[in-house]
Amino acid sequence: MAIRVLHVATGNVGRIALGQLIxxxxxxxxxxxxxxxxxxxxxxGELAGLGTVxxxxxxxxxxxxxxxxxxxxxxxxxxxxxxxxxxxxxxxILASGSNVAASSPVPLIYPWGLLPDRMIDPIEDxxxxxxxxxxxxxxxxxxxxxxxxxxxAGTCQRVEQVRCSEIADYASYDGGPVxxxxxxxxxxxxxxxxxxxxxxLAASWGVSLRMLARGFGFELDDITEWFEQEPAPEAFDxxxxxxxxxxxxxxxxxxxxxxxxxxxxxxxxxxRLRGDLRPDWPQPAQDGGSYRVEIVGEPxxxxxxxxxxxxxxxxxxxxxSGAGRLVNAIPxxxxxxxxxxxxxxLPFNTARGVFAAALAG
Numbered sequence: 001m002a003i004r005v006l007h008v009a010t011g012n013v014g015r016i017a018l019g020q021l022i023x024x025x026x027x028x029x030x031x032x033x034x035x036x037x038x039x040x041x042x043x044x045g046e047l048a049g050l051g052t053v054x055x056x057x058x059x060x061x062x063x064x065x066x067x068x069x070x071x072x073x074x075x076x077x078x079x080x081x082x083x084x085x086x087x088x089x090x091x092x093i094l095a096s097g098s099n100v101a102a103s104s105p106v107p108l109i110y111p112w113g114l115l116p117d118r119m120i121d122p123i124e125d126x127x128x129x130x131x132x133x134x135x136x137x138x139x140x141x142x143x144x145x146x147x148x149x150x151x152x153a154g155t156c157q158r159v160e161q162v163r164c165s166e167i168a169d170y171a172s173y174d175g176g177p178v179x180x181x182x183x184x185x186x187x188x189x190x191x192x193x194x195x196x197x198x199x200x201l202a203a204s205w206g207v208s209l210r211m212l213a214r215g216f217g218f219e220l221d222d223i224t225e226w227f228e229q230e231p232a233p234e235a236f237d238x239x240x241x242x243x244x245x246x247x248x249x250x251x252x253x254x255x256x257x258x259x260x261x262x263x264x265x266x267x268x269x270x271x272r273l274r275g276d277l278r279p280d281w282p283q284p285a286q287d288g289g290s291y292r293v294e295i296v297g298e299p300x301x302x303x304x305x306x307x308x309x310x311x312x313x314x315x316x317x318x319x320x321s322g323a324g325r326l327v328n329a330i331p332x333x334x335x336x337x338x339x340x341x342x343x344x345x346l347p348f349n350t351a352r353g354v355f356a357a358a359l360a361g
Contacts (some may be wrong), residue, residue: 002026002027002028002067003024003026003028003071003330003331003334004027004028004068004070004072005027005028005029005030005070005072005073005074006028006030006031006033006065006066006068006070006072006073006074006093006098007020007021007029007032007044007073007074008032008033008074008075008076008077008089008092009034009035009075009076009078009257010032010034010039010048010058010076011077011078011175012173012174012175013076013103013191013322013323013326014074014076014077014093014103014323015047015048015049016316016319016320016324017049017074017076017103017323017326017327018032018047018058018074019048019050019262020046020323020327021074021322021327022044022045022048022050022052022054023050024266024353025310026330026331026353026354027031027210027330028095028322029044029054029246030056030063030068030070031056031065031068031070031124032044032047032056032057032058032059032060033057033058033060033061033062033065034058034059034060035060035077035260037060039058039062040056040058040059040060041057041058042057043055043056043057043058043345044056044057044058054164062089062093063090063092065351066092066093066096066098069097069098069099071098071099071194071334072098072099072100072101072330072333073093073098073099073100073101074100074101074102074327074330075089075090075093075100075101075102075103075104076077076103076104076323077089077104078103078175078176078177078178078360079104079105079106080105080106080178080182081177081181081182081310083105085211086104087105087108087119087122087123087247087291090102090105090123090126090134090198091106091122091123091126092126094123094126094127094129094130094132094134094321095126095129095130095132096130097131097132098128098130098132099132099133099134099330099333099334099336100132100133100134100135100333101134101135101136101137101326101327101330101333102134102135102136102137102326103136103137103322103326104136104138104140104202105136106136106141106207107203107207107213108123108134108136109136109137109138109141109142109207109208109318109338109342110207110208110210110211110214110342111123111207111340112210113206113210114203114206114207114210119254120275120340124339127338127339127340128338128339130338131338132338133334133336133337133338133339133340133341134333134339134340135329135332135333135336135341135342135346136337137322137325137329137343138164138195138322138326138327139291139315139318139319139321139322140164140208140267140269140291141181141204141205141207141212141361142208142322142324142325143207143211143321143325143343144164144166144245144277144291144293144305145164145205145208145211145212145267146208146212146215146342146343147210147325147343147353148164148293148303148305149162149164149212149293149295150212150215150343151269152293152301152303153192153216153255153297154294155299156295156298157297157298157299158297158298158345159216159295159296159297160262160264160296161244161263161264161265161266161294161295161296162212162255162264162265162266162292162293162294162295162296163265163266163267163292163293163294163295163296164266164267164268164291164292165267165268165270165282165291165292165293165294166268166269166270166271166281166289166291167269167270167282167284167285167289167290168270168271168272168288168289168294168315168318169270169273169274169284169288169289169291169314170185170238170270170271170272170273170315170317171237171238171273171274172238172288172313173210173238173239173240173315174239174240175240176225176240176241179194179238179240179241180240180241181194182194182195183271184196184229184251184281184298185240185243185247185248185249185251185344186241186242186243186244186247186248186249187247188231188246188247189229189230189231189246189248196227196253198225199225201225201227201253201255202203202223202224202225204255205255205267206223206255206257208267209223209255209257209265209267210257211235211241211342211343211344212257212265213257213265214284214344215260215267215343215344218259219257219259219266219326219349220257220258220259220265221259221260221261222257222258223255223256223257223258224256224258224263224288225252225253225254225255225256226254226256227249227252227253227254228252228253228279229248229250229251230248230249230250230251230277231247231248231249232244232245232246232247232248232249232274232277233244233245234271235317236249236273236274238273239324243273249272249273249274249277250270250271250272250273250274250278250281251269251270252268252269252270252271252275252278252281252282253268253269254266254267254268254269258310259275259327263341264293270282275287284306285304285306286304286306286308286314287314287317288313289314289315289318290304290305290306290307290312290314291304291305291307292304292305292319293305301315306307307320307321310331324354325349328347328349328351328353328354329349332346332347332349333346
């Protein structure tokens with residue numbers, strides 16, 4: 001029997017996840033919640049870009065949507081600029097009796113050691129009240145920082161360091177709030193956005209570092225941050241807007257997990273808005289962008305991941321991979337014991353449902 005699912009938000013991640021929920025026979029779309037007044041009343045098939053009629057029309061009333069008693073809610077509303085509101089949304093959904101598979105807020109990927117108990121306890125209480133579980137994931141932070149490193153390191157006799165990298169051109173990414181407000185592209189060098197305020201990098205990606213450490217069986221002594229910005233040599237436009245001359249047009253940052261006085265876990269991001277900027281920084285394994293997992297050990301590895309899609313470029317493909325992991329986790333999230341769940345708690349996903357749907361089609 002198909003799992004009844006409520007979907008929240010139709011942004012970059014949400015729109016792709018919604019499309020899979022409509023097309024995948026494992027799921028029945030029970031409702032759709034949006035925040036944009038211009039989307040209220042429109043059919044889910046239209047908002048997913050499928051050109052189909054589902055009969056499910058968008059509402060901006062979360063409580064009314066939860067009244068249909070979905071087994072799981074896919075929550076894709078933005079969390080970077082509205083952390084407390086997003087946490088409250090998730091709490092309400094869980095307490096109502098609906099499990100949650102979420103792309104945000106990011107701290108829920110692994111909140112321990114980051115969020116105080118006063119922010120974690122209400123989520124756990126809501127899980128107990130509703131008999132529900134919540135699983136948050138993404139790409140980076142997400143499966144590039146947990147699923148892939150664990151799988152590769154599981155073949156090693158010895159591991160000394162794990163480095164996870166994103167090397168990407170974001171010129172085609174149209175997420176203005178993330179690109180300009182959170183990451184600070186277009187600002188004068190040194191005019192630091194929220195992402196580069198002390199502690200924010202460690203908070204945003206520390207969830208993955210702490211989860212990696214727990215999975216590998218040790219604790220981190222410290223998490224450190226480093227970043228560098230590169231200005232635009234002249235003004236140019238990208239999908240999200242305008243970059244003035246002298247405004248930040250490329251950046252590189254690292255979040256480093258330290259144990260025993262050594263940097264043992266590293267997340268390394270190189271983000272450009274033009275491919276010709278800072279050629280001395282890491283280069284992607286394919287035009288536009290790629291991910292990389294490097295393990296120093298015995299044996300050592302360098303694994304390049306090059307996502308592509310028939311529906312868009314490398315940025316679309318990367319977002320689609322995060323949406324896919326989120327939706328494919330729904331059956332395991334529904335079956336999980338109540339509480340906050342991580343990749344260390346859920347069974348290994350073998351894409352059994354994805355293949356079954358493809359073969360049936």
